[in-house]
Amino acid sequence: MSNTFLMYPLNQAFVNRTQSRADDPAMSVVLVILLIFTLPMVGLNGVMLVAWAGQSGAIHPGLIVVTLVTVGVDAVLLAAGWWYRRRWQLAKQGQLIPGKITQVQAEQRGRYTILTVHYQFTSPKSYTTIEDVAATIRDDIKADTLPHIGTPITILYLNDKNYRVM
Structure with a gap:
């Protein structure tokens, strides 16, 4: 080839088989972003669960906004993780x-x-x-x-x- x-x-x-896997700089960038943001988001999700559980009566609008932002960021991180996993599988297998x-x-x-x-x-x-x-x-x-x-x-x-x- x-x-x-x-x-x-x-x-x-890689095509000449002198390198073990395909070069994909985007995979490194996504991995760093996932590592930087995933742990704080897990912590924030825990805080949000405690805040929602402790609510009695009317829910503060700020709590709703923060929850929606948190869920949105979680969805982006999940999509990036899925993308990374597919690219990693392709490069390895x-x-x-x-x-x-x-x-x-x-x-x-x-x-x-x-x-x-x-x-x-x-x-x-x-x-x-x-x-x-x-x-x-x-x-x-x-x-x-x-x-x-x-x-x-x-x-x-x-x-x-x-x-x-x-």
Whole structure:
């Protein structure tokens, strides 16, 4: 798979099997955010439970607002944790499979190119053809060096709902 087009050049070592897992800086950022916010939110949830349990009579509007904010932050943290878990599973248990480019679009903005690639691959589990789109910003590619339709690409695949183009 060394002659394939890479949407994200940092994944070259992983695709060539000289690195043990795919580079994914977003996973590190999400993990740090989860660690920083989860423990205080658990503590705040405990305080909110005590406040609600101790209420008798009319409930103070401020308590309702704080509770809604707390629940909202909890929902965001839960979604981020779910996202992180899916990305971690993909990086640890995913397999590299071949795919091909079906459409390419590029928009030049200064020295950067916004590259949008439509691609497809055959699922090794369901044997169906899966089509998807990936976009990235590159500063090392110009409109005259774009990949062509049919150019091979590499997919990191775990299942039909958890995969990512390399």
